[in-house]
Amino acid sequence: MPQTMFYSAPQNPTGGFQLWGQQGVSAALAVAGLVKTTDTGQINWTTVTPPVSANISAGYEIWRLNDSLQATAPVFFKFEFGSGNPVGTPAMWVTVGTGTDGAGTITGIMISRRITTPNGTSTSTYASYATGDGSSFALALWAGASATLAVSFLFERSRNASGAPTAEAIWWDSTTYASGVQNYWAVVPYGQLDTLAGTIWGTTASPLSGPATIGGNSPGQSQTISKDINTIPVMLIPLFGMNVTPWTSQLCVWCWPPDVGAGSLVQLTVNGSSHTYRSISNTFATGFLTNGGSANYNSYPLFLWE
Amino acid sequence: MGYQTWSVAPNNGASGATTIQAWGKALSDALAASGLVKTADTGQINWATVTTPSAATTAAGYEIWRLTDALQSTAPIFIKLEYGSGNPLASPSLWFTIGSATDGAGAITGTVIRARTQLTSANGTTPRISYLTSDGSSLYLAMFGDSTSFHQGLLIERSRDSTGAPTNKGLAVAYGVTSTIVNWYVYPLANPTLYSNWVGVSPTVAPYFAGGASPATTHSVATDTTNAPAIPVILYAVGVPAWVLQIGVIVLPGDQASNIFVSVNGSTRQYRGISTVTNCGLVTSYLNTQALWHLAMWVA
Numbered sequence: 186m187p188q189t190m191f192y193s194a195p196q197n198p199t200g201g202f203q204l205w206g207q208q209g210v211s212a213a214l215a216v217a218g219l220v221k222t223t224d225t226g227q228i229n230w231t232t233v234t235p236p237v238s239a240n241i242s243a244g245y246e247i248w249r250l251n252d253s254l255q256a257t258a259p260v261f262f263k264f265e266f267g268s269g270n271p272v273g274t275p276a277m278w279v280t281v282g283t284g285t286d287g288a289g290t291i292t293g294i295m296i297s298r299r300i301t302t303p304n305g306t307s308t309s310t311y312a313s314y315a316t317g318d319g320s321s322f323a324l325a326l327w328a329g330a331s332a333t334l335a336v337s338f339l340f341e342r343s344r345n346a347s348g349a350p351t352a353e354a355i356w357w358d359s360t361t362y363a364s365g366v367q368n369y370w371a372v373v374p375y376g377q378l379d380t381l382a383g384t385i386w387g388t389t390a391s392p393l394s395g396p397a398t399i400g401g402n403s404p405g406q407s408q409t410i411s412k413d414i415n416t417i418p419v420m421l422i423p424l425f426g427m428n429v430t431p432w433t434s435q436l437c438v439w440c441w442p443p444d445v446g447a448g449s450l451v452q453l454t455v456n457g458s459s460h461t462y463r464s465i466s467n468t469f470a471t472g473f474l475t476n477g478g479s480a481n482y483n484s485y486p487l488f489l490w491e
Numbered sequence: 492m493g494y495q496t497w498s499v500a501p502n503n504g505a506s507g508a509t510t511i512q513a514w515g516k517a518l519s520d521a522l523a524a525s526g527l528v529k530t531a532d533t534g535q536i537n538w539a540t541v542t543t544p545s546a547a548t549t550a551a552g553y554e555i556w557r558l559t560d561a562l563q564s565t566a567p568i569f570i571k572l573e574y575g576s577g578n579p580l581a582s583p584s585l586w587f588t589i590g591s592a593t594d595g596a597g598a599i600t601g602t603v604i605r606a607r608t609q610l611t612s613a614n615g616t617t618p619r620i621s622y623l624t625s626d627g628s629s630l631y632l633a634m635f636g637d638s639t640s641f642h643q644g645l646l647i648e649r650s651r652d653s654t655g656a657p658t659n660k661g662l663a664v665a666y667g668v669t670s671t672i673v674n675w676y677v678y679p680l681a682n683p684t685l686y687s688n689w690v691g692v693s694p695t696v697a698p699y700f701a702g703g704a705s706p707a708t709t710h711s712v713a714t715d716t717t718n719a720p721a722i723p724v725i726l727y728a729v730g731v732p733a734w735v736l737q738i739g740v741i742v743l744p745g746d747q748a749s750n751i752f753v754s755v756n757g758s759t760r761q762y763r764g765i766s767t768v769t770n771c772g773l774v775t776s777y778l779n780t781q782a783l784w785h786l787a788m789w790v791a
Contacts, residue, residue, distance in 0.1 A: 372698075385700040393725065394696045396687040400729040420733055425722050427701040427743075 188316035188463070188490050189216040195327045195334050196306040197273045202235040202243070205275055205326070206266040209313055211246060213324060217317030219248040219262070226289045228266060235268060240300075242267035242278060247285050251319040254342065258352035258375055259283055262340070263291045269302030276302035279338060281357060283376055295373050296357045297380060304333035304362035311335075314465050316488045320350035321436040323488045328465050333362050337486075341436045343375075343429060348456030354429040358391075372426030384426030393422055393439070421455060438462055438487050450490060463490035493525030493625045494763070494790040498618040501641040503581045506545040512538050514583050515551075515574040518621070518634060522556055522572075525625040530555040534597045536574060543576060548609075550575035550586060555593050559627040562649065566659035566680055567591050570630070570647065571599050577611030584611035585634070587645060589664060591680075604683045605664050605676070610634075610643040612668045622765055624788050628657035629738040631788055636765045643668050644773050646786070650677075650726070651734045655756030661731035665693075667773050675773075677728035687728040693774045695724045695741055697784035721746075721753040721762065721787065739786035741774050751787055761791040 191213060193205035207230035215221065228244025236243050242265040250260045262281055269276035278300050283293030303326075311327040311334070321341035327334050339358045342350040357379070358370045370391050373383040386392060420439050425431035435455050445451055445464040453462055464487050499517045504510030516538040523529060536552030544551050550573035558568045570589050577584035586609050592601030612635065619635035629648035635641035650661035661680055667673040675689040699705075721740035727733035740753050740762055751762040764787045774784045 383700070384698040386696060387699040390692075390696050390699065392696055392698075394689055394692050394694055396694070397690045399687045400685045420725055420727065423695060423722050423725070426698070431722055 187216050187218050188314070188488070189213050190312055190314050192310040192312055193327070194306075194308050194310045195275050195303050195330065196308060197235040197268055197275055202233070202266070202275075203230055205313075206230070210264065210266070210277070210315075210324065210326070213313070213315035214246075214248050214264070214317075214322070217315045217322045217324070218251050218319045219317060219322055220251045222247040222249055222261070222285060224285050224287055224289045233266075236272060239268055239270040239272045239274075240276065241272075242276075245289055247289060247291075250342075252342075252350055254320065254350055254352050258342075260295075260340075260342070260355065261285050261291055263289065263298075265298075269300070273306050274302055275306075276300055277336075279359065281340070281355070293376060294378055295355060295376065295383075296371065297378070299359055299361075299369060301336045301338065301359050301361040303327065303330075303336055307334060314463075314488060316436075316463075316490055318436075318489065321489075323436055323486075325465050325486070325488070336360050336362070339437060341424075341434055343424070344432045344435055344456060346432075346456060348435050348458055351430075351432075354426060356424050356434065372424055372429055374426065374428055382427070384429070392424060393420060432456075435460065436489050440464065440485055440487060445485075445487060451487065460489055461491040462487035492789060492791050493527070493623075493627075494788065495521040495524050495623045496620060497521055498620050500616050500618045501583050501612065501635045501638075502614045502616055503543040503576050503583055506543055506580060508543045509541075511543045511551060511574065511576075511583070512541060514634075515541070518572075518574075518585075518623075518632075519554060521621070521623045522554075522625075522630075525623055525630075526559055526627055527556045527625050527630065528559050530557055530569065530593060532593050532595055532597045541574075544580060547576055547578040547580040548584065548611075549580070550584075553597050555597060555599075558629075558649070560649070560657055562628070562657055562659050566649075567601075568604075568647070568649070568662060569593050569599060571597065571607075573607075577609075577614075579614070582611055582614040583634075583643075584609060585643060585645070586610070587666070589647065589662070602680075602683060604662055604678050604680070608666060610645060610666060610668050612641045612643055615641060622763075622788055624738065624790055626738070626789070629789075631738045631786070633765050633788070639669055641669075646738060646773060648736060648738045650731050651737055651756060653734075653756060655737050655758060658734075661726075661728050663726050663736065665773050673773055673775050675726075677726050677731060679728050679730040681730055685729040687726075691775070693724065693741075694726060695722055695774070697741070697774055721751060721755075722784075723755065724786075738789050739773070740789075741784050742787045743784055755789075760789055762787040763790045764788075 224247040245265045265278040280291045280298040281296035282291035311329040314325045325337045343354040370386040371383040422434040532555040553573040573586035588607045589605040590599035590603040620637040622633040632645045634643040646665040648663045649657040665675040677687045724736035
């Protein structure tokens, strides 16, 4: 399973736009196993310039999954690269569907166009991470930055008990900043529209809730779940939706910061098989997993990393 | 499994009435029939003579119960249940206290894992169905569980290993009343002050929207007829490796059935839905805005 890590600054000056958009996201999607389509009109990274006004897309790329199910249950992604608000802020819009018209328009929309943008900019560079297995991908941008600068995208097909992808449904989660960290976590039956058939958690909720208190205190970077050195204290993520068979995410699991050191690789049994996961960052806290609405976001994802 | 169900009105009657005996003794009998053991502590409630308290929010008497598994000899769990009045006094009320020992006269001693906590809801004259189950290492009570207005829920389970065998690491305690209050705790038995808790939200969270609308009683999780549409509850605390709750699994009302077969902790187990129209108050969505999901009960 391919994976990559890259550094960029969350900012949009000329050159910086290409640094995070082309050399970062676009390249990472390819490494993560997605395939760029031949749709016409895709962004030309050699000539594109950052938008001169806020909330503008400068161009798009169309990507698709790369598994055997793509022949019968295709999934396409439209990534638009541009400006948030203010104009110097990076922004991406993602639309997920079952096809394209060959000219950059997603058809059979399953996840409606959603913006993801950090809260502000920085000239500092931060690590970003991407992974995928052809049926899923995860992208954590500026993961080492503060919670308000880090953003993420996760996509996974439904799976059976042995972890094999199925065509039944998709899981999408993206985080952005809009008056606070906002989460969009949806499980959608394949081929249907999220707003009509999807199961959606609240903007600050996820299917698995972190505790309000752990070790008798608010969760922090010093808390651990387990002091049993023989058991890695990692939580699996149950996914479920209306008319969707529940499954366990294989793309991502989560932990508390000190339990699995930043950058550490751990071996876990998920869906009946042993897999390698990587702790993304001990400062990554984007609302990806929440504790039901309060300010404790100190839970940390581990991405499938093999 | 010691699955029990019974029907009784959630009502204490007036001060001095014997009405409290109906729901109280029914619960006591169900606890005994489930296999849990009532201790020999002195001073326990006499169901033949006890009457409704003269004031609101007052206990009329208590019982001490204990788990019955092999771990009880090395990691004992005792549960004090007090029966009495809520507010108004016609409303049934329970208080529970959990600890590692008793003094033989009704006081929880040793390590107090969970301090005295009240459960109370409304009162009415229509009989309500209650449900209770235990495997000797756990207790799951949904009293008046077929009604959102009257429900009082209590769940206790030892931590488990990946095969479902109980361990001496921790104890989960969840409680809720009606559909609006839910609290989950996981106590490390070595030091219960290092607990994890979820307040107003369950560890596994129900969705906010389904199909563009609020989840409805007709909604179903899965169309797969061979795999039950159940969602696991994952629990953990400091020093307590994460485990999958075994005494209950989350289901939607649309998937409710008397027999739900689910693979939990490596074995297929039979669960039973509590109600097709209400929740048991132990499963919530964010901010509890949608509480139609609830916890099916392990029955076999």
